[in-house]
Amino acid sequence: MIPAKTIDDILSAARVEEVIEDFVTLKRRGVNMMGLCPFHDEKTPSFTVSPAKGIYKCFGCGKSGTSVGFIMEHEHLSYPEALKYLANKYNITVEEKEVSPEDRAVMQLTDALYIVNNFAAEHFTKNLLETDEGKAVGLSYFKERGFRQHTLDQWQLGFAMSSGKAFTSLALEKQYNMEHLQKLGLSTQYESDFFKSRVIFPIHNLSGKIVAFAGRMLSKDKNQPKYLNSPESEIYNKRKILYGFYFAKTAIRKADECIVVEGYTDVLTLYQGGVENVVASSGTSFTVDQIRLIKRFTDNIKIIYDGDPAGIKAALRGLDLVLAENMDVRLVLLPKDEDPDSFFKKSGQDAFTKYLDENAKDFIDFKTTLLLAEAGNDPIKRSHVLRDIVSSIALIPDAIKRAMYVKQTSSKMEIEEAILIAEVEKDLPEIKKGTATTIS
Ligand SMILES: [Zn+2]
Structure with missing residues (x-):
């Protein structure tokens, strides 16, 4: 927690025009300053900064706020993060004070949940690599898909046993808290395993911590969904997470483009094949929150679709909002009966990339x-x-x-x-x- 005194220091030091001028060229106009709005596209300035009032306002898109608000909006930071950014700019030392019991409780809970997920991931990995069932069912599936050992290790892929109790019993034996196990959806209300007889894809957040799991069924049981995802929790908001983003972010920056596919294995195949700027929306259709996450790294998104037009039409619904986000979104439809995984394997990296470049359409054209x-x-x-x-x-x-x-x-x-x-x-x-x- 940043002490109130330090917050006051930061707020009085952070002159709104100085903070904004790091991002926008401002010209004096009377008592105010004007520039091109960084939040919407414009050719004539309607973005106004009032040094006297300590605020900015855009008369084009209506965005307005203070210096902290600007940094939050522009850099996609939380309030404390924005304060720290400004403290750094003005050489103000932030000594975080003792956290309140409530804050500590929240932090302790999230820390505990990460620890439980880590334990689960290790357990699933061990199942995959060291048990007979894991090797026969899970590992052989991954090998069949062409995933190398390095990929399995890096992405912490695993396997959930069919027994239905193995994980939960072990977790309880190791003194993990039942409430935490249930919060994370790893154990059911009947204290049995949530993931049974499935290969496991851990889902990481931006800093590489495991926030959830996806489990893919391998048998052809029609009564079971093909994919099961962890429920949302204190550490998992599926609308804000993209599968693979942690591993892809450096490549996304470098390529100045983010490729979005639908499936977990699509991400893994492309990544392993050298196309590393690739992510998938995990368990939802693509959301605006996910687009904003990408926007912190690049303005260019290429979304790959496969499958039937009806399914794609459903996926496009809601994506209209990307138009309002002013990003360069291009969409590619793969040849009939191909998914990114199969098509990449068939064509190889160069031909794959070439196909994307030649067939990418803007959103309106695609639709x-x-x-x-x-x-x-x-x-x-x-x-x-x-x-x-x-x-x-x-x-x-x-x-x-x-x-x-x-x-x-x-x-x-x-x-x-x-x-x-x-x-x-x-x-x-x-x-x-x-x-x-x-x-x-
Ligand atoms: Zn604006």
Whole structure:
């Protein structure tokens, strides 16, 4: 905990214009300073900083706040993290004081949960590598997928035995707390194992700690889901976690691009094959929180889809919001009946990367192509597609980009541009009305 006195010191030292000028070029205008907003795309400055009031406000996107708020928003930091960032900038020493009993309890709980997950991961690994059942079922599955020992070790892959009690009994014997085991979903309310007869993929957070597990069933039991995921807990919010991000983040920065696939084994195959800037959404369809996580490392996302159009359509729903995040998102559809795993193995790294580059489409183009293929020549269906695309275009913050998409969609759907512009205009938020201009 940062003492209140230190917080005061930081807040009074951190002049809003100085903090922001590290990221935005500001020009004096009367008592205020103006610059191009870092939170939305703009060509003329509407981002205003008031040194006198100690605040910033953007008249384009409405974002506003103090110096700490700016750092939180811009650097995606929590409040204490932002304070520490500013303390560092102004050479203020932060001596963290004794934490309150409540805070300590929370910290102790999360620490304890990490320890339990570590124990579980070690147990699953041991099962995989040292037991007859693990070797015969789990290890042979991983070997069949082509995963080398180094990959198994690095990603801490494991196996959950079929007996149904093995893990929980051992954990209790080792004095682990039943409440913690249940909170993490490792043990059921009946004190038996949650994961049974499955290969195990630990899910790491950004700092490499195990926050959850995914278990893949290997038998063909129709009554069981193919994948089981740990429930959410104090340390696991599935909407904010991407499988593989911890291992991929350096490569994502370097490549200035993040590749997103659907499956755990897709991530492992690509990573092992040298495409290391790859992640998967774990147990959910891709969320805006996950996009924001990626945004801390790169603005470029390439999402790979496989499977049937209906499934992809469902996955695209909600992804509309990426348009509002102003990131360069491209989507790639793999050839029929291929998934990233199979396609990568068949084509090799170079041909795989080449295919992605040649077939990546922007979100609007991808969505239009997909929906039109489904609608065929049915005029009513085509008008639904048009509505859908129009509402997506209206989400794009940048007027010029919107105009480009209107043009592109107009030619693709054979609809007059003027009609499209009028439709997009209707869907725009109040603040942007009158900006759905055409470009010729
Ligand atoms: Zn703005």
